[in-house]
Amino acid sequence: MTPRIGIIGGGQLARMLFQAAVDIDIEVSFLVRETDEGIRGLAANVVVGDLGFETITQFASGVDVLTFEHELTPIETLHKLADAGVCLRPSAKTMEVAANKLAQRELFSRLKLPIPRFAKLNRDTAFVDPCIAKAITGGYDGRGVRWINEAQDLEPLVNDNVEWLIEDLLDVEDELAVLTVSSIDGDVTTYPPVRTIQRDGICVEVQWPPATTADLDERAQAMASAIARELGAVGVLAVEFFVVGGKLYVNEIAPRVHNSGHLTIEAASTSQFENHLRAVAGLPLGPTNFITPATMVNLIGNINRLADYQVAPNTRLHLYGKTGRKGRKVGHVTATAANVAAASQLAHRVRERIIASD
């Protein structure tokens, strides 16, 4: 029997994992919070509850493997679950490092990977040049990030009730992401690097192929694999890179399916969602080659009426079933074409029709 998979989380990543589970006939259940939109009312097996030890233990009793859509489960709870014999994929240890931006950087340093200079922020941290401050835990989609122009900008952060780190602000030319997929036996495979484009700290577009050399691609994949291997990852783990002066710097990681991989649904042999499920279920991983140039554009904000959802040729729409609001990802569109420029144009044309202007 294929193991039953329990997924903690109920947003769009859960939604797309669900669709992939249907294709390969894997039984999935979801533990979602009261406020989650995306999978409630859609999948048959949805439990609404908090992220406490009792709730998760109860949820886990009905499945064989637990996996995650987000990094919000308290780490101590994950360790307690593991101690209680719950099968976590990825492990509590992997989640612990991935949920902590300082621990991530210590890992990258240990692997001697190129990263921006960083320091944990405290009263004594020297401020040098413009830098960037990041909340050590809990930040996402531009939240928990501050641009620091002068020493006094650090004051409120030093006194904040969450911990911060600062790192050098690099002159970033480009950003890449590599999705790794790790089997339960420790085999690590990677998707080719994609180019990610952010605005205001939110990913707005992802493209394959990126305008990189084969050599840069290889190095990015090798670094990403090293990280996944060192972490003992299982399933998809995304590694984000900066390109500065033609050189790679590791930015950060996410131990789960990732916005940078949505275009694998249409453009790769196996989607990141199917491969994550295959990995955590202990099935053979699917091939990770891209089969066509493609661009994914996030739909962010308020959606026009469905009646206006004209689609363009060679594009696919993915709506998340979420209430639209300013800055919120409510869907994405992927376009395939002979090249990235053409795909990007198609995808943006659809976005402009669907997203109501503010």
Add this chain to the structure above:
Amino acid sequence: MTPRIGIIGGGQLARMLFQAAVDIDIEVSFLVRETDEGIRGLAANVVVGDLGFETITQFASGVDVLTFEHELTPIETLHKLADAGVCLRPSAKTMEVAANKLAQRELFSRLKLPIPRFAKLNRDTAFVDPCIAKAITGGYDGRGVRWINEAQDLEPLVNDNVEWLIEDLLDVEDELAVLTVSSIDGDVTTYPPVRTIQRDGICVEVQWPPATTADLDERAQAMASAIARELGAVGVLAVEFFVVGGKLYVNEIAPRVHNSGHLTIEAASTSQFENHLRAVAGLPLGPTNFITPATMVNLIGNINRLADYQVAPNTRLHLYGKTGRKGRKVGHVTATAANVAAASQLAHRVRERIIASD
């Protein structure tokens, strides 16, 4: 608000309609029979019940539009539902003709479309040459079809408790199918013709592009459109053709998403499932162009253990959540490649791994 769609049926077509509904965020419910496998335990909104007037009326009260995965609902029930104000898409009239192979042929004749010579079977029907007998209602996947070699083969059918028709057995070179999609305003669009390959009356493989001329393609699309228009179809309606001596003969129709259109999931701009939902929901239809050569191969029989589900590059697996048995469609695999021959080879390679030899 987008209308809520109620789908009568709970097999693989319902399953793939469900996946498409997730992408475009349409609310769908299913009325399934006790024995249906495919959507039970998967979707949140599933009602188990019979196909009687009371059951369907109750089910319909929770949705805005009713549509169908199969032609099993009794026609008199559909007319009663329509009279009671239930919104049926397609209509009872369309379903009535489509569910009756004799009425189909009378329609084709009225439209002066080329078809094999046919006659309703009764005591007086003259037997001429080898012919083929078809149950007028209820047949599918090779059931309800008999090859008639001599006059006495007709005896049991004349005395059968279902009605039969006979038609000339043509020397078929090839078979094509055209999917039509009709909007609620009567606009009819078509997908390009695909080649279908049957074995023992069951579709085993579908390919695009077929080895046809542009002229033949155009004529097939024109005939299919004429049928959909004449029937007042809404949503997907499939039209199957024989190619004999380089000429087209209309074979039969199905007023729903169809096995010949599964490869549109990967290979066309809009899948037949999304377009059916768009049509019955009154949304703009999606583009129907193919974007890559592709082959779909049905998985028929018993499935090997999931652990063996190796997938090949450029292929996608779709399992239906059904118990495998001899002759039963339990999934399909679609391969995309530079040409049909390469795609076909890839798809069969996956099929051979997945389907246990008898």
